Amino acid sequence: MTTPDYATRPATQNDVPQLIELVKSSIRGFGSNFYDDAQMESSLEHLYGIDRQLIDDGTYYVVVHEGSVIAAGGWSFRRTRYGGDQVEAARDANHRDPRLEPAAIRAFYVHPEHKRRGLGRRLHSCCEAAARDAGFRKLELLSTEMGAVFYRELGYTLGETEHADLPDGVSIPIIHMVKPIEGTGA
Numbered sequence: 001m002t003t004p005d006y007a008t009r010p011a012t013q014n015d016v017p018q019l020i021e022l023v024k025s026s027i028r029g030f031g032s033n034f035y036d037d038a039q040m041e042s043s044l045e046h047l048y049g050i051d052r053q054l055i056d057d058g059t060y061y062v063v064v065h066e067g068s069v070i071a072a073g074g075w076s077f078r079r080t081r082y083g084g085d086q087v088e089a090a091r092d093a094n095h096r097d098p099r100l101e102p103a104a105i106r107a108f109y110v111h112p113e114h115k116r117r118g119l120g121r122r123l124h125s126c127c128e129a130a131a132r133d134a135g136f137r138k139l140e141l142l143s144t145e146m147g148a149v150f151y152r153e154l155g156y157t158l159g160e161t162e163h164a165d166l167p168d169g170v171s172i173p174i175i176h177m178v179k180p181i182e183g184t185g186a
Ligand SMILES: CC(C)(COP(=O)(O)OP(=O)(O)OC[C@H]1O[C@@H](n2cnc3c(N)ncnc32)[C@H](O)[C@@H]1OP(=O)(O)O)[C@@H](O)C(=O)NCCC(=O)NCCS
Pocket: 026, 027, 030, 031, 106, 107, 108, 109, 110, 111, 114, 115, 116, 117, 118, 119, 120, 121, 122, 142, 143, 144, 146, 147, 149, 150, 151, 153, 154
């Protein structure tokens, strides 16, 4: 079997239509053992999605395979903690202080057909290096239940479980996780 050809690059706004489809495929593929039908549909409408601010900031990356975007993930120096553009209540464009606060890891989605090939790990390495270059010493994130095992493998420790309470009354557990950035002595 030949090794598939995967190229990583910063996302552009032109990627957004493909990214929207990637989010749906990823959540439907990985979430079916965790979410009931109501949680699946509601979370896709009200929670998961693309944060275009990250693309404008140059802190969102995609993996391209045969011309298609098949994985994405990013980090941020802004205070927004989770969610796509539609989650207005969670948005906060103010900057975090790299000396005192962790950078945020945001919106990792891998297409199920390309799972367990190291793409999530590869995207995370890009994010960790860029956050370190920006002066941050720690990372934090709010993970899905299905993502927590992946992040634990990358060195995160589990914090408290919060709940995203969506406008239609559906509730989605999200897990706070933290990690020192390699090479900063944090
Ligand atoms: C979480 C996610 C991004 C991981 O992507 P991935 O490219 O498959 O992950 P990698 O191949 O880099 O995995 C790195 C390691 O994490 C662990 N891991 C990843 N997915 C795992 C799973 N489903 N079960 C157990 N361990 C897993 C493994 O130790 C793996 O190494 P290995 O394959 O050599 O054993 C992907 O499953 C996904 O898109 N999930 C749906 C969306 C989501 O929940 N995103 C995270 C929340 S922001």
